[in-house]
Amino acid sequence: MTRHDIRFRRQTMSSGRIQKHKNYQALLQRHKRTSRMRLMLYFIIAILMIALAYGLIYYISATYVDKKTSREPATTSAIGHPIENLLFTKL
Amino acid sequence: MKQYPSMSQQELTDEERLIRLAQVDPKNFNEIYDRHFDQIFNFVYRRTDDEDLAADLTSQTFLKALQNIRRFEWKGIPVSAWLYRIASNEINKYFRATNKNIIFSLEEPLIHKIIEDSQEDWAEDKVPLLIDYLSRLTTDEITVLELRFFEEKNFKDIAFILEISESGAKMRAYRAIDKLKEYFNINTKKS
Known part of the structure; x- marks a missing residue:
């Protein structure tokens, strides 16, 4: 059960006093500022996602090429470039 | 128990029009703000008993409403009920964060x-x-x-x-x- 206090006020808040706190222009400015910040946050997240996707693709393709080359060394050395042949025979 | 009347069809149509306008351009939210500010302020003040805090939470309520106005789906519920829901959530969030007792300040x-x-x-x-x-x-x-x-x-x-x-x-x-x-x-x- 949540705790609560009951208080008793002698008077209702007057309309004039409430009006003091009313400021639509300030609210609109705050809205613009937060919208801009939110947009920037989305932009940063998008860049990070793209970078992550790029890194993932690079990693997958690099490991795939590595596996492929380590599986077929003979054929590669037979038809490959002389320098490549030299490298593979050394390995 | 006394019956509090729901809004008339005319009033609901008018509210729907205001929401549609605000969804097109946030500048049109002004009328919703003007109509409901006092009501929401009084509600928040009744639940906080602190004028400055009530002003902050009311401002936060309208900011949230403005940010989410495009997502508001018209289902015949008055916009004031939606604002009360946001205000109520903001008040609860404040009391949870500060670990203070919830207040009901009755006039x-x-x-x-x-x-x-x-x-x-x-x-x-x-x-x-x-x-x-x-x-x-x-x-x-x-x-x-x-x-x-x-x-x-x-x-x-x-x-x-x-x-x-x-x-x-x-x-x-x-x-x-x-x-x-x-x-x-x-x-x-x-x-």
């Missing part, structure tokens, strides 16, 4: 008005008793009573604000009233 003139409306034989000395008995209710029960009698909301709106079913809201209100009656009966028997 004497409004209590007297409710008593007059109930047309029951009330003595002035019963008001402090009422305050004492209200503090014995659960927070959920007093929240429903506050929305019902101080904010003059109908059960459909209360259900929407508190995100409960309409029958659940009615049950809470009647249970709270029964408890209050019971406390008063015990007190009468004692004296």
Whole structure:
């Protein structure tokens, strides 16, 4: 059960006093500022996602090429470039 | 129990038009802000008993409303109920974060008005008793009573604000009233 206090006020808040706190222009400015910040946050997240996707693709393709080359060394050395042949025979 | 009327069809159509306009351009939100500011401020003030905090939370409520106005789907619920729901969530969030007791600050003139409306034989000395008995209710029960009698909301709106079913809201209100009656009966028997 949540705790609560009951208080008793002698008077209702007057309309004039409430009006003091009313400021639509300030609210609109705050809205613009937060919208801009939110947009920037989305932009940063998008860049990070793209970078992550790029890194993932690079990693997958690099490991795939590595596996492929380590599986077929003979054929590669037979038809490959002389320098490549030299490298593979050394390995 | 006194019946608080729902909005007329004309008023609902007008509200729908205002929402559509605000969804097109946030600058048009001005009219919604002007219409409901006092009501929401009073509600927040009643739940905080702190003028500056009420101003901050009211501002936060309207900011959230402005940010989400495009997502608002018109289902015949008045925009004021939607604003009350946001305000209620902001108030709860504040009290959870600060770990303070939830406050219900009730105005004497409004209590007297409710008593007059109930047309029951009330003595002035019963008001402090009422305050004492209200503090014995659960927070959920007093929240429903506050929305019902101080904010003059109908059960459909209360259900929407508190995100409960309409029958659940009615049950809470009647249970709270029964408890209050019971406390008063015990007190009468004692004296």
